[in-house]
Amino acid sequence: MLETTLKAAKANMSESQNPQLQIQRAQSKPKGKATGERIPGFKYQLIVEAAGREEPVARIxxxxxxxxxxATAIIQREARTIQQRKQELLDQSLRIARRAANQIEAKINDKARLAELVPVYGVAVDKVNLLSAADPLAGIQQHLHLHLQPNDVTSTFNNLLHRLEEKARALPAPSEKVVDAEQLSPHKVAQERSKP
Structure with missing residues (x-):
């Protein structure tokens, strides 16, 4: 019995000095709860993408x-990857914005249509602002200026109706003329119109 215990102790010591055996042992361990290791790939990806959009963990x-x-475990594990993706998008958006700005500047001298380049530049600049700010909404300034006035819809409608009735009364009365249907042939109508 003592001999088997000594053999096991020697084996443990040799394994602790061999990093490859440690990795194999770590990989063979059962996966724990709340680590995200047992989550299907599509759910894992949804969590990573939502974290990249900086949605709250509870909502994700x-x-x-x-x-x-x-969700927290997956986000913590992928935090570096998410930051790398954001940085890649930021770099790409900066390149697009630079190219679009250069082309716009070149087109201004040629007096060519800029309709295609202006939106590209605007979107790229917006992405740069969103990706480079610590707070994504920090660069967005909103100004709300309201003039609140009471509006009496009923009185406004009644006044409008009264003015329309006055204008209708001011119109000349239509003349009544009885016309026979046979007289309305296209030829006779043309003759009637040509008379002064």
Whole structure:
């Protein structure tokens, strides 16, 4: 018995010095709860994408159908990847904005149509603002200026109706003329119109 215990201790010591055996042992361990390791790939990707859009963890967990701890574990594991993706998008948007601005500047001298380039430049600049700010909404300034006045819809409608009735009364009365249907042939109507 003592001999088997010594053999096991020696094996453990040799394994602790061999990193490859440690990796194999770590990979063979059962996967735990709230680590995100047992989540199907599409759910995992949904969580990563939602975290990239900086949605709250509670909302992500509810939408994907996992608990908060699992969503948090996945987000923490992928945090570096998400930041790398945001940085790649930022770099790409900067390149697009530069190219669009250069082409717009070149087209201004040629007096060519800029209809295609202006939206490209605007979208790229917006992306740069959103991706480079710590707070995505920091660059957005909103100004709301309202003039609130009471509006009596009933009185306004009644006044309009009264003015229309006055204008209708001011119109000359229509003359009544009885016309026979046979007299309305296209030839006779043309003759009637040509008379002064």
């Amino acid at each position: 967990a509810r939408q994907v159908g996992v608990d908060r701890a699992t």
